[in-house]
Amino acid sequence: MFRFLRILQTAALMGALFVARAPAVDAADTAPPDPVEDLRAATSTDATITLAWTAPGDDGKSGTVSSYDLRMAAYKILTGEELTAPIVGGEPDPRPGGETQTMEVKGLKIQTKYWFVMKSQDRAGNIAKFSNIAMGETKLDxxxxxxxxxxxxxxxxxxxxxxxxxxxxxxxxxxxxxxxxxxxxxxxxxxxxxxxxxxxxxxxxxxxxxxxxxxxxxxxxxxxxxxxxxxxxxxxxxxxxxxxxxxxxxxxxxxPKPAASIVFSPTTINLKSRATWMTAVLKMPAGGRAGMKFDALRVNGTVKPTQAFAASTQTVLNRYGTLWLRFRRADIAALVPYEVSALILTLTGETATGTFSAAQTLKVANNITQAEWERQQALKKEAFEKDKAKRMSAVQKQIDALKQQLEALMKKFESLQAEQFPL
Structure with missing residues (x-):
């Protein structure tokens, strides 16, 4: 019997230690951070507005919050309707309480008024109240x-x-x-x-x-x-x-001898396509084929071909004057600005003779406006936050269930102890 009690005492001690530590995960911090009180539009250009504010503390004016949620609209945001404003995204990592922070919001329309509001959240999931509502205006270009x-x-x-x-x-x-x-x-x-x-x-x-x-x-x-x-x-x-x-x-x-030329396939950049690749055939004039620097090939200065080039590739280029290239479709699509219906793709490179370029104009299908892109980004962020909240809730339920089991074990131990050692 005494051996059994010793085992229960050990279990109770371990349970008490766990219970003493467990609330630190979910009960140590229930206070939300202070709201941002001085959100303001500091500077602007014809397409950007730079916001500034004083970072709030996790507890009062001290500590550091976990994240920011910035909202923006081209209409006046009313108090109590902040959640209906679109999410901007790309907020900076919070600084310690009391420090000044800035964020540049890009891609705005010229000579247009925008309203902004933000809130913060700490690591325990406590959400602050929304800040003051700030207004900024882009300049005339x-x-x-x-x-x-x-x-x-x-x-x-x-x-x-x-x-x-x-x-x-x-x-x-x-x-x-x-x-x-x-x-x-x-x-x-x-x-x-x-x-x-x-x-x-x-x-x-x-x-x-x-x-x-x-x-x-x-x-x-x-x-x-x-x-x-x-x-x-x-x-x-x-x-x-x-x-x-x-x-x-x-x-x-x-x-005049012909210059380099290029033909992309397909000739339309469909932004809703699920295809993986785009290809292109580069044709080089007879006097400029030798010594192609394959690692220097770029489309619009950034996108590189994906395939590896063997020594035999140069031999084929010297003989036939053609070079087959493959690009990731997503990389090419990323070059397309909002709202355009055509895009010039320019391949640049270098051979032993010198630098060259070859260009082709491609149609753009299923392009979207900046407002639609912002709406899609807001939906993605909202879905992420919902999934995050769901996972945190599941973890909390597991912790609560374990606490209940430990509390039941403690009560059982106290009951047995009272039976064996009555006062």
């Missing part, structure tokens, strides 16, 4: 596109191309001629960031003047200063690649 990386490429004795880039989508305009009076013009009204306009009907071995102009979607224009390029003499073979002036070769005059 009055700055013209930045024109840079201007080059005259693919020059021959009678033609060539002028290329440049802008930091935002804009139109393309080129005026050129043998004097600063110009006289000839090339135009493209589509809004792009990578610009390319042809120049033709030129005279051999002649200096040409040109000026560029780009206009963004808000009518802001930028025009360059006068620049020049010179055509080749009629006895000089065309330059197909830029980057190596010693790659020119003398030859009899003739028509």
């Amino acid at each position: 009055t700055t013209g596109p930045l024109i840079e990386k201007v080059k005259a490429v693919d020059l021959t004795h009678n033609s060539g191309r002028i290329v440049w880039v802008t930091h935002e989508p804009a139109t393309s305009e080129l005026n050129y001629g043998e004097t600063e009076g110009y006289g000839q013009r090339a135009l493209a009204s589509s809004l792009v960031t990578e610009h390319s306009l042809p120049v033709g009907g030129l005279a051999p071995d002649t200096t040409y003047h040109y000026v560029l102009k780009s206009i963004d979607q808000y009518g802001n224009a930028t025009e360059t200063v006068n620049m020049t390029f010179q055509t080749l003499a009629s006895s000089t073979a065309p330059i197909i690649f830029s980057g190596h002036t010693n790659a020119q070769a003398t030859a009899s005059a003739g028509p």
Whole structure:
């Protein structure tokens, strides 16, 4: 009997220790964090608003909360209706209580008012009240596109191309001629960031003047200063690649050699497609196939081909002038901005002859607006929070059941102890 009691005493001691520790998981912290009291729009541009606030404490002004929940709407958020405002997402990790925090909200419409409200949550799952409601307004865009990386490429004795880039989508305009009076013009009204306009009907071995102009979607224009390029003499073979002036070769005059070209498949980027791959066939001119640097191939400067290139790939390229490429469809789809119906895909690379580029315009199907994207992100976040709450509830039930078992064991032990050792 005494051995049995000793076993019960040991079990009770272990149970008491567990019970003493268990409430730390679920009962030590039931107080919500303090609400944010000074949410404000600190700065703004034509497409962003930077918010600032003082981080709340987990307990009063001290400690650090676990996460933030920021909401935003293009209408005035009323007190008591904060939960109906869309979730922004991408909130920063909380700082210790009392420190200043900031967050830049991007992708906003020009000259538009937005209202913001936020709340925080601690590690015990306690949720603070919503903050004050802050309002910010994006600015009117009055700055013209930045024109840079201007080059005259693919020059021959009678033609060539002028290329440049802008930091935002804009139109393309080129005026050129043998004097600063110009006289000839090339135009493209589509809004792009990578610009390319042809120049033709030129005279051999002649200096040409040109000026560029780009206009963004808000009518802001930028025009360059006068620049020049010179055509080749009629006895000089065309330059197909830029980057190596010693790659020119003398030859009899003739028509310009073709530059690199590319054909993607499929020719439509369907954003709802479940396909895994997109392919492309690159065609290289005879004079520029050797020494392809396969690891330098990029689509729009970021997306790399997925396949491994063997030594025999260069042999095939040298012989036939074609290179088969494969890309992840999701990587290409990620290049598509909101609300566009077409996208220019430009493959760039380098061979022993110099750098090259080849472009193709693809249609875009099933694109969405920014508002729809934000709605989808809000639904994903809401589903995640619901799943998280469900899992936490299941864990809590298991802890409660174990506590009940231990409490029953303690009561049974106390009852046996009273029977064996009556006062």
